Amino acid sequence: PDGPQPDGTAARPAPPTRGRPQAGMALQQEIAELIPKLRSLRIPVIAAVNGPATGGGLALVCGADLRIASQSAKFGVAFIRIGLSACDIGVSWILPRLVGAARAQELMLTGRIFDAEEAERIGLVTQVVPDNELLDSALQLARQVAANSPFGVWMTKEVMWSNLETGSQRAAIDLENRTQILSSFTEDMGEAVVAFLGKRAPKFRNR
Numbered sequence: 001p002d003g004p005q006p007d008g009t010a011a012r013p014a015p016p017t018r019g020r021p022q023a024g025m026a027l028q029q030e031i032a033e034l035i036p037k038l039r040s041l042r043i044p045v046i047a048a049v050n051g052p053a054t055g056g057g058l059a060l061v062c063g064a065d066l067r068i069a070s071q072s073a074k075f076g077v078a079f080i081r082i083g084l085s086a087c088d089i090g091v092s093w094i095l096p097r098l099v100g101a102a103r104a105q106e107l108m109l110t111g112r113i114f115d116a117e118e119a120e121r122i123g124l125v126t127q128v129v130p131d132n133e134l135l136d137s138a139l140q141l142a143r144q145v146a147a148n149s150p151f152g153v154w155m156t157k158e159v160m161w162s163n164l165e166t167g168s169q170r171a172a173i174d175l176e177n178r179t180q181i182l183s184s185f186t187e188d189m190g191e192a193v194v195a196f197l198g199k200r201a202p203k204f205r206n207r
Contacts, residue, residue, distance in 0.1 A: 031056075035063035035090040039161050042154040044145055048138035050131060054078040054113070059089035062098060065157055066141060067124065070131040073116040075124065081111040097164055099123050149188035150206040155179040 038045050038060075047053075047064035055078035061067055077095075080086040086108035096104040099122045107114070116128045129137045145153060159179050163172040183189055187207040195202035 032089050035059060035094070038063045042150075042157070044153065044157055046138050046141055047125075048134050049073040049075075049116070049125065050134050052076075052113075056089060059091050059094075061124070062091055062094040066126070066145075068127040068129065068134070068137055068141065069116040069119055069125045070134040071116055071128055072131050073119070073125075073128075074113050075115075075119050076113040077108045077111050079111075080108065086111065095124075147201075149183075149186065149192060149202070149204045151186050151188060152183055155183055 044065035045063070047061045047067045049061055049067070049069040050073060051070075052074045053061045054074070054076040058075055058077060061075070077086045077091060079088050086092070092104075092108070095108070098104075099107070103122050116125065119125045120128045127137065127141075159175055162175060166172045166175065188202070188204045191204060192202045
């Protein structure tokens with residue numbers, strides 16, 4: 001045909017956009033590693049939600065081990081409302097395991113905002129308290145966890161997260177058995193028994 005022939009340059013992105021998908025993917029992967037890092041901590045993470053927890057904030061809530069909220073807290077899977085996928089930072093994996101697949105699909109496809117009362121009702125958080133009591137409630141929860149042996153808490157967190165990915169009850173029990181035996185050989189386990197028999201609080205040393 002007559003006229004200039006295309007040489008492929010017209011299909012290339014303009015300089016300002018060149019490399020953006022690659023840079024975007026690198027940044028996305030870096031951000032998404034935050035939730036696995038929370039999981040890898042040996043101590044439980046408590047999410048005390050006071051105000052809005054949407055988008056990435058909701059992901060952090062889902063990635064915590066314990067979750068409580070103030071009465072004014074709000075939640076939502078916000079990314080879908082700004083033209084993105086609701087599946088981000090691990091939410092598509094964690095949220096269905098917390099609230100059930102059907103509820104998670106509804107929340108993720110609509111992106112609607114819901115309050116603390118509903119969050120407690122569907123199992124996203126375990127407790128809703130007055131706004132001015134949130135910090136004290138979170139600290140009280142932390143003290144209850146800290147009253148247990150550090151190794152026992154670590155193994156409990158590790159096994160519970162791991163067994164969310166386990167394909168059978170048998171495999172889950174096998175993992176429980178191994179970590180239970182490990183725990184039974186710690187000095188803290190012996191201290192717990194002695195303290196129980198002596199009717200006193202145990203003094204754990206993480207040994």
